[in-house]
Structure formats: C-alpha cells, structure tokens
Amino acid sequence: MPFSPDIAGHEGQIATLRQALAQDRLHHAYVFVGPAGVGKRTVALALAKAVHCGAATHDFCGRCENCVKIDNRNHPDVRLLQPLPGKRDISIEQVRTLERQLAYRSFSGGKKIVVIDPASLMNLAAQNALLKTLEEPPAGSVLILVSESAGGLLPTLLSRCLRLSFAPLPAAVIAAHLAAERRLSREQAALLAAVSFGSLGRALDPDMEEVARKREAWVDGIAAVARSGGGAWTALAEGLSKDREETLEFLDWLAAWYRDILIFLAAENVGEVSNLDLIDKLKAQAARLSLEGALALRSRALDAAARVRRNINRRMVLENLFVDIAAR
Numbered sequence: 001m002p003f004s005p006d007i008a009g010h011e012g013q014i015a016t017l018r019q020a021l022a023q024d025r026l027h028h029a030y031v032f033v034g035p036a037g038v039g040k041r042t043v044a045l046a047l048a049k050a051v052h053c054g055a056a057t058h059d060f061c062g063r064c065e066n067c068v069k070i071d072n073r074n075h076p077d078v079r080l081l082q083p084l085p086g087k088r089d090i091s092i093e094q095v096r097t098l099e100r101q102l103a104y105r106s107f108s109g110g111k112k113i114v115v116i117d118p119a120s121l122m123n124l125a126a127q128n129a130l131l132k133t134l135e136e137p138p139a140g141s142v143l144i145l146v147s148e149s150a151g152g153l154l155p156t157l158l159s160r161c162l163r164l165s166f167a168p169l170p171a172a173v174i175a176a177h178l179a180a181e182r183r184l185s186r187e188q189a190a191l192l193a194a195v196s197f198g199s200l201g202r203a204l205d206p207d208m209e210e211v212a213r214k215r216e217a218w219v220d221g222i223a224a225v226a227r228s229g230g231g232a233w234t235a236l237a238e239g240l241s242k243d244r245e246e247t248l249e250f251l252d253w254l255a256a257w258y259r260d261i262l263i264f265l266a267a268e269n270v271g272e273v274s275n276l277d278l279i280d281k282l283k284a285q286a287a288r289l290s291l292e293g294a295l296a297l298r299s300r301a302l303d304a305a306a307r308v309r310r311n312i313n314r315r316m317v318l319e320n321l322f323v324d325i326a327a328r
C-alpha cells in the first residue's frame with residue numbers, strides 16, 4: 001500500500017503523488033480540495049514523510065527520526081502554516097516569513113514542504129503575497145494548499161496549483177476504521193459512519209454519537225412538517241435556530257437525507273443510502289415525494305446552509321425552508 005495503509009479511500013490521489021515523487025516530478029504547488037475530515041492534511045503530511053523518510057523509498061516508515069519529527073511538527077524542512085493562536089486568519093506577515101524560510105537551503109538536503117491548512121483562511125493580502133511566491137517558485141520546495149472548497153481562494157492562485165480533489169469517504173471505509181480504532185460494534189460503527197457524511201474527522205468526533213441520536217428526532221420533525229402543512233415548523237425552527245453549529249449540522253444532514261431519498265426513488269438502491277438505519281422512515285417520506293420534489297428540497301437545504309454560513313437570520317432561513325417542505 002502506498003504511503004500508509006491507514007489512508008484508505010484516497011488511493012487515486014496518493015497514487016498520483018507517489019508516481020510524481022518516484023519520477024522526481026513533484027509539482028511546486030498543489031491544492032487539495034474536499035470536505036473537512038476526509039484526510040487531506042494527513043495525505044499532505046504523508047507526502048512530506050515519504051519525501052524525507054530515512055528508512056523507506058517513496059514511502060515512509062513512521063518511526064525514523066524524520067518521520068517522528070514531521071509527526072511532532074518540528075521537522076525543519078516541513079512546515080504547517082495555519083492561523084496563529086487567537087487569530088482568525090493567516091496573515092501576510094506569516095506568508096512573508098515563509099518566503100524567507102523557503103529562500104534558505106533545506107536542512108536535510110530534501111525538498112521543503114509547506115502545508116497551508118486551511119488555505120482559505122489566508123486573507124487577501126496573504127494570498128496576493130503567496131501568488132508572487134508561486135510566480136517564481138523557490139527551487140526545491142513543494143507548497144500544498146488544503147481547503148474545503150476552491151471558493152475562498154484567488155483564481156490566479158488556484159491556476160498555479162495542481163488540483164487534487166478529495167471525495168467524501170465511502171461509509172464502508174469509515175465504518176471499518178471506527179470498528180478497528182474505536183472498538184465499536186459493527187452496528188455502532190455503521191451508524192456513526194452513516195451520520196458522518198464521508199468525513200472521518202466528523203465520525204471520530206465524540207459529538208457524533210449525540211448527532212446519531214438527534215437525527216432520529218430531526219427525521220420525525222421533518223415528517224411532521226411535511227404532514228401538518230402548518231404550525232409544526234415554528235417550534236422546530238425555533239429549537240434548531242438557537243445554535244449556529246446545530247443549525248448547520250441539521251441542514252447538512254437534511255441535504256444528505258434528501259440525497260438518500262433521491263437515490264431510493266431513482267434506483268431503489270438501498271446499499272447507497274447513508275441513513276440505512278432509518279430506512280423505514282426514509283421510505284415513508286419518499287412515498288410522498290416525486291424525484292423532482294426531492295431534488296428541489298435537496299437544493300433548498302443546501303441553499304439554506306449557505307445562507308446560514310453567510311449569517312442570514314437562522315430562524316427565518318429555517319422557516320422558509322420548512323414552508324417549502326410542507327408545500328411539496
């Protein structure tokens with residue numbers, strides 16, 4: 001297995017990097033784009049280890065001095081750029097410091113690797129400064145920009161990076177990892193994997209067990225809204241809008257729920273459904289919807305999540321969404 005057996009689900013991206021490494025044709029800048037918690041940073045640091053490992057060739061051992069230093073974030077040729085403690089963004093000063101560091105020769109003789117995560121937290125000035133660096137990339141360095149979406153990055157910056165997309169992890173990969181690492185039963189692991197939406201980081205979050213419980217209440221709430229046509233949504237919207245994170249958690253889940261309904265309506269393919277433990281409730285809601293209706297509601301849920309992320313009044317966003325659900 002290239003790099004490491006515990007980075008399952010991204011074999012294509014890892015193969016691309018490994019081949020480039022083996023042929024000494026690593027690009028000077030990459031952007032890794034994909035949802036949070038799917039292993040983008042892990043793959044970036046795995047590449048750094050594969051470059052510097054003293055024991056393995058084009059791979060890493062995880063035990064040698066270089067591998068351990070990279071894991072401990074104190075390898076002189078591998079840097080992780082993120083907002084400083086207490087700061088919300090990555091500043092132009094940080095990028096300038098980085099530029100100076102890249103101008104020195106590497107300590108080990110190998111390539112210098114910089115992982116910028118989350119790259120979208122670079123403010124505009126910082127991105128412009130980095131753009132100048134990328135216009136004349138320092139020899140022997142590899143920059144990896146890690147981001148949940150390409151949206152927060154300057155198009156001119158993106159155009160200078162080789163893009164690798166990271167898809168959500170298949171539920172089976174997450175379930176297998178949870179069963180092995182957390183010693184969960186197969187049912188518990190499958191349940192957590194189902195609510196993680198392809199994010200191992202999310203599945204490993206202790207809060208996810210609570211989400212698994214909450215989800216059942218959400219399903220019943222949505223069913224009540226769809227049935228009653230009026231009134232039921234006011235209380236639901238009020239409860240869900242109290243906490244921004246919870247609102248977003250709900251809306252992300254709701255989009256996945258309608259995706260499940262779409263899969264079920266289009267193909268009756270239960271194997272692809274992520275809310276498998278709620279399949280009876282899913283079938284009941286699917287029976288009330290057309291394909292077109294489920295598609296419309298899924299895009300309304302995604303749209304609502306985007307509005308909440310832009311800090312539009314949460315309760316209003318939820319009530320409007322529930323009106324649409326009741327009308328279908």
Ligand SMILES: [Zn+2]
Pocket residue numbers: 052053054055056060061062063064065066067
């Ligand atoms: Zn090693």
